[in-house]
Amino acid sequence: MTIKNILLAHTGSAGFPHSLRHAVKVAKRHEAWLTGIYGGPSSYFDQVLGLTEDLHDKLKTVRAAKIEGSRELFQQEVEAAGIENRARFLMPEVIGKLSLAEIARNFDFIVTGYPPKLPTDEYRAVSPDVMALQSGRPVLVVPDDYISEGLANHVLVAWDGKRASARALSDAMTVLEDAPKKVSILTVGDVLHEMPTGTDIVTHLERHGIQAEHILRPKAGRKIAEIIETTASEIGAQLIVMGAYEHSKFSQDLFGGVTHHVIRTAKVPVFMSH
Missing domain, CATH: 3.40.50.620 (HUPs)
Incomplete structure (x- = not known):
């Protein structure tokens, strides 16, 4: 884009x-x-x-x-x-x-x-x-009260291999390709299928000239939104890219969800797509 x-x-x-x-x-x-x-x-x-x-x-x-x-x-x-x-x-x-x-x-x-x-x-x-x-x-x-000298030079991409995260990543490619830019891919829990060599998401980014690290974090009873925000803080990411809710808007509002939580509590800008 x-x-x-x-x-x-x-x-x-x-x-x-x-x-x-x-x-x-x-x-x-x-x-x-x-x-x-x-x-x-x-x-x-x-x-x-x-x-x-x-x-x-x-x-x-x-x-x-x-x-x-x-x-x-x-x-x-x-x-x-x-x-x-x-x-x-x-x-x-x-x-x-x-x-x-x-x-x-x-x-x-x-x-x-x-x-x-x-x-x-x-x-x-x-x-x-x-x-x-x-x-x-x-x-x-x-976020309210967010102040930065410039745009993000380190981006955290929340990646679970689903449609929404793929859409968000695609929509954010212009931002990710804007060198120099550090990109970290975060996957929470054992949610990804083992992909044939050369078809994984890190390879895809490399072919766009983006060097990315893949961070794997166990869910271990914690909320995914909390892990996303904690990881972003730990690695110094200044932008979070993620897919919007995969389930119904009603269930997200009633029970809470990853998107619902992150866009209300994150300390850095969040770029999301549905």
Whole structure:
């Protein structure tokens, strides 16, 4: 995947400045276009509570001011990076009734912040895993308060040999091939079949000019998400690449899952595909 067209989805969270600055770095590095959008057409109060017209108007005014503040910050950051000619922030009146997923399908991938932590926020923000599912595009999730001097030079790829991890790896190839880049492949538990010589994932990466190490970790009763995050911290990885949930979204939310956990607790950006 060549990176030339990036969508920055702002869901109203406090982490927007960090996802914005990271998206600007990616756009500048790859000479890509960056489009910002304020996601979430309405709020919890709009959908659940019966508001008087006066209160509704006041909330609308507050929301408009917040969106304008986000647009101004977006403009400041792209101008500081010298990419203002390849950047645009779309206001709600331009988007109309289009969903975030409909818009995202016309981009290479989506950059966004951590999913909402407050239940009331769920009504105005689309979670990154849902974004990946509905749009068919990879999503880069940037943690709240994440700060880095540059882009990742060490990437951890969570690999179980399944469809979702293969899709994520393929979508991230441009990032992995961006030398100099150290790549570590992490497999948790005895989940891989023995492959014929020359058909394993490390060989595949080598043929793309990527020298990768394969780290095997036992599950040993621990959560896979915990092992992924611990390993990333131990080896100094600054980006995690992984497939989104393989099971239903309902079961992931009800019982918890690898994707669900990692994108809410990881300390570094997570690049995922469904």
